[in-house]
Amino acid sequence: MPKVSAEHRAARREQIVDAMLRCVARDGFHKTTMAAVISESGLSAGAVYLYFRSKDELIRAIAELVVGEGLSVVTDSSADDVPPPHQVLAAALERVVALGEERGVDVHRVALQAWAEAARNPEIRAIYAREGERGRAVWATYAEQAIAAGHLPADASPVRVAHALIGLIPGFMVQRLVFEDLTPAGYVAGLAGLMGT
Amino acid sequence: MPKVSAEHRAARREQIVDAMLRCVARDGFHKTTMAAVISESGLSAGAVYLYFRSKDELIRAIAELVVGEGLSVVTDSSADDVPPPHQVLAAALERVVALGEERGVDVHRVALQAWAEAARNPEIRAIYAREGERGRAVWATYAEQAIAAGHLPADASPVRVAHALIGLIPGFMVQRLVFEDLTPAGYVAGLAGLMGT
DNA sequence: TTGTCAAGAACGGACGTTCGTTTTTGTTGT
DNA sequence: ACAACAAAAACGAACGTCCGTTCTTGACAA
Numbered sequence: 001m002p003k004v005s006a007e008h009r010a011a012r013r014e015q016i017v018d019a020m021l022r023c024v025a026r027d028g029f030h031k032t033t034m035a036a037v038i039s040e041s042g043l044s045a046g047a048v049y050l051y052f053r054s055k056d057e058l059i060r061a062i063a064e065l066v067v068g069e070g071l072s073v074v075t076d077s078s079a080d081d082v083p084p085p086h087q088v089l090a091a092a093l094e095r096v097v098a099l100g101e102e103r104g105v106d107v108h109r110v111a112l113q114a115w116a117e118a119a120r121n122p123e124i125r126a127i128y129a130r131e132g133e134r135g136r137a138v139w140a141t142y143a144e145q146a147i148a149a150g151h152l153p154a155d156a157s158p159v160r161v162a163h164a165l166i167g168l169i170p171g172f173m174v175q176r177l178v179f180e181d182l183t184p185a186g187y188v189a190g191l192a193g194l195m196g197t
Numbered sequence: 198m199p200k201v202s203a204e205h206r207a208a209r210r211e212q213i214v215d216a217m218l219r220c221v222a223r224d225g226f227h228k229t230t231m232a233a234v235i236s237e238s239g240l241s242a243g244a245v246y247l248y249f250r251s252k253d254e255l256i257r258a259i260a261e262l263v264v265g266e267g268l269s270v271v272t273d274s275s276a277d278d279v280p281p282p283h284q285v286l287a288a289a290l291e292r293v294v295a296l297g298e299e300r301g302v303d304v305h306r307v308a309l310q311a312w313a314e315a316a317r318n319p320e321i322r323a324i325y326a327r328e329g330e331r332g333r334a335v336w337a338t339y340a341e342q343a344i345a346a347g348h349l350p351a352d353a354s355p356v357r358v359a360h361a362l363i364g365l366i367p368g369f370m371v372q373r374l375v376f377e378d379l380t381p382a383g384y385v386a387g388l389a390g391l392m393g394t
Numbered sequence: 395t396t397g398t399c400a401a402g403a404a405c406g407g408a409c410g411t412t413c414g415t416t417t418t419t420g421t422t423g424t
Numbered sequence: 425a426c427a428a429c430a431a432a433a434a435c436g437a438a439c440g441t442c443c444g445t446t447c448t449t450g451a452c453a454a
Contacts, residue, residue, distance in 0.1 A: 028317040030227035034444055044401040045445080055444065085391060109316045115371055116313035119306045120225040125374065132375040156390030163379060164387030167368020174312055174367040175360060177322065178329040182360060190361030193353030194282060194392055209433095231410055241435040242411080252410065 013051050016041045017065065018103070020058050025109045029059050029117055059117065063124045066107070066114045067131045069099055070169075071138075082149040085165060086188040086195065088142060093172055093184035108173035115170070136162055210248050213238050214262065215300070217255050222306045226256050226314055256314065260321045263304070263311045264328045266296055267366075268335075279346040282362060283385040283392065285339060290369055290381035305370035312367070333359055 019041035023032040034055055038045050052058045072095075083091075100107035118125045139162035146152045152161060172187050216238035220229040231252055235242050249255045269292075280288075297304035315322045336359035343349045349358060369384050 026317065028227065028313060030225070031317065033442085035442095046402070046447085047400050049445070050399070112313045112316045115374070116225060116309045119309045119374055120223065120228065129375045132372070136376070152390060153393050157386060160383055160387035161390045162387070163372060163376070163384055164365065164368075164391055167365050167372055167384065167387075168361065169368065170371040171361075171364020171366065171368040175329070175364055177312070177316055178326045179333070179360070186357055187360055187364070189354060190357035190359070190364075191391070193349060193358045194361055194388070196350050196393060230408085232408095243413085243436070244434050246411070247433065 009051070012043075012047070016043065016048055016051055016058070017061055020062055021065075021103065021105045021110060024062060024113050025105045025107075028113045029062075059121075060123065060127075062110065063114045063117060064127055066111055067128060069107070070096075070111065071131055071135055082142075082145045082151070084151045084195075085143075085146060085161075086192040089165060089168055089191060090184050090188040092169060093187065096169075096173070097184060108176050111170075111173055112177070135166060139166055206248075209240075209244075213240065213245055213248055213255070214258055217259055218262075218300065218302045218307060221259060221310050222302045222304075225310050226259075256318075257320065257324075259307065260311045260314060261324060263308055264325060266304070267293075267308065268328055268332055279339075279342045279348070281348045281392075282343060282358075283389040286362060286365055286388060287381050287385040289366060290384065293366075293370070294381060305373050308367075308370055309374070332363060336363055 016037065020032070020037050023036050023040055026032075027036070034045070034048070037058070038048050041048060052061070096107060114124070115128075118128045136159065140158040143152065143156070143158035143161040143165070146161075147154060147156055147158065168187075168191065172182070172184070175182055175187075213234065217229070217234050220233050220237055223229075224233070231242070231245070234255070235245050238245060249258070293304060311321070312325075315325045333356065337355045340349065340353070340355035340358040340362070343358075344351060344353055344355065365384075365388065369379070369381070372379055372384075
């Protein structure tokens with residue numbers, strides 16, 4: 001017999017996840033202490049451990065959240081008509097920036113931490129392998145449509161084009177770290193330049 | 198008056214750095230313990246601390262090594278004549294792979310850790326800001342030459358093209374984590390497809 | 395009361411670093 | 425050439441701190 005409503009539980013979880021997101025954006029996964037998450041969330045140690053069994057479980061939650069939002073960025077982009085690749089990429093990058101602003105955290109910093117974690121944690125890497133496969137499929141489908149629409153040469157390989165387009169996304173986020181003046185618009189203009197306008 | 202030769206000292210430092218590289222590729226910076234570096238290097242704790250004042254100093258050393266090699270990848274690529282962008286990128290990526298094989302570590306994994314560290318450590322980020330500026334200059338210079346050579350449209354912005362090309366490099370490394378079948382050749386074929394062969 | 399939630403002090407273990415000691419190496423005096 | 429010495433290098437056990445987790449206690453709703 002639950003004392004609190006399911007919504008209350010969900011709100012608490014989100015409260016903790018949000019706190020963790022802020023901490024990770026600032027300090028990375030392994031320099032984030034549970035004490036920091038606890039104080040940032042405004043809860044107590046006991047309460048946090050009531051909703052997440054361990055720090056590792058929290059890390060998993062963040063990693064899944066990031067990959068989930070990262071993919072929604074993609075699926076929304078290749079919806080109705082078939083815009084040229086640089087426009088689709090622009091939409092995806094704008095979405096990333098917007099997601100960060102509405103949550104109040106630098107998503108690209110969290111994403112960087114999540115990729116690094118995927119590199120050393122097989123469990124996280126498995127999540128990314130699964131979702132990465134989905135992402136590749138989505139982008140390859142778009143590439144096929146773009147070829148059919150005449151945006152790309154007929155002999156281009158959809159999967160390979162997909163890899164190149166996908167690659168431009170982390171490429172943007174990594175550079176964003178260092179080149180603060182880099183905007184989605186400027187970046188995709190570079191792609192447009194490569195493609196001959 | 199030094200008791201051992203300068204070469205001996207350099208060899209010892211490299212011994213420690215190599216051990217740290219292996220540890221970081223496996224565990225990341227903050228899950229790598231000094232005990233692991235110590236045992237992997239075959240030295241003692243005291244000896245390691247004779248060559249590096251702290252773990253942070255070792256992290257700095259790795260970060261600088263990675264960014265240094267990352268940049269040599271670039272500078273060598275845009276040397277004599279002016280090959281098309283996908284060829285230059287291919288050379289850069291092959292170089293990354295080769296560097297990893299000759300050192301016996303997955304450089305792309307270390308690079309991922311280094312970027313994540315740059316995201317949370319201002320000192321490391323400053324290194325990457327400095328070297329990133331150099332990289333941007335090098336690639337922009339190449340882009341100018343590529344425009345002059347007719348590989349790219351005359352109205353393309355060299356700096357923006359540079360950002361897109363640079364971005365493809367981390368994009369490759371991140372995807373390499375998850376798509377093990379991804380090769381430099383296949384990846385740049387995607388770029389070639391985007392550019393219309 | 396009874397069962398759930400929250401609080402936060404306390405615990406146990408791990409990790410970075412230090413430091414006293416031993417070993418190696420180069421130098422000096424004969 | 426050889427031995428004695430000093431200084432640097434290497435060793436590794438010990439220390440103190442920090443951090444993830446647990447557990448006891450109290451509050452509150454049913």
